[in-house]
Amino acid sequence: MASQILPSSHGELWSLKTKLEASGAMIIEAGEFNWDSSRYLGQGTNGTVYCMTWNRKDHGDVIQVAAKKTTKVDSNEIEVLMKLKHPNIIGYYGVVFKEPSVFIVMEYAPHGSLDTFLDDRHQAGNMLPLNQVLQWCTNLALAVKYLHDKDLVHRDIKASNCLICQDGELKLCDFNDARQLATTVSTEQRGSLPWMAPEVMSEKKFSKKSDIYSLAVVFWQILTCQVPYADRQTGVQIMWCVCTKNERPSIPQGCPDEFAALMSDGWKEKWSERPDISQILKRLSSVPT
Structure with missing residues (x-):
């Protein structure tokens, strides 16, 4: 490059x-x-x-x-x-x-970024229906599978890098930090802290499974219409709660068990224990609506 x-x-x-x-x-x-x-x-x-x-x-x-x-x-x-x-x-x-x-x-995406849309829903107190949540999560998972099949990692998956297009489909954008993986991991710290995997925070190790972690956090955003770790005022506080205390966003009551387990597995501390993108797509399709 x-x-x-x-x-x-x-x-x-x-x-x-x-x-x-x-x-x-x-x-x-x-x-x-x-x-x-x-x-x-x-x-x-x-x-x-x-x-x-x-x-x-x-x-x-x-x-x-x-x-x-x-x-x-x-x-x-x-x-x-x-x-x-x-x-x-x-x-x-x-x-x-x-x-x-x-x-x-x-x-051009006429409906703007996902983070702005979710913030508006949160301010209005309106959660998305589950079928919409699953549709958008599937849209993003399909995009990530396409990248991972090409041995590309995005390295900065978050709601502000997802756009809502004319047909209501969600699309992934901003590939400034995307890289081809010649090996399993790279050694550059990239991404945004609330969505960043613990191994990227602590060891600057990035892999496809770090994309999976970030994707699971975005799934949680789509479900809750909230910003992860919004109560943490600094990046140091986020790193401390994620890496030291092994805290993750709180899954709300009423979330289907299958979807809750999918998010929890996606943001496991050990990257090797997280599902790959094909497994995520399969599990998304089995969540009851």
């Missing part, structure tokens, strides 16, 4: 463009976008995301897209996105160069 490039001049932008073209990345002309109508969507990893109008000359149509604006591009993210095509992974279109920035152009 190429190292991170900081395009701060015309020469560096040209060099980055040349490297991406050589890797087969689609370079989209800046003139195909209506820049004046761009709308802020939120902050992503290493960039700000906007809704943009794209006049696709090759297709003869106009569509809405999400574009992540950045001046710091790790070509790994683009190389990973180029490999991915799955109904539950946010679609990737290409790259736009508009000095001094680079825009990664992706599928």
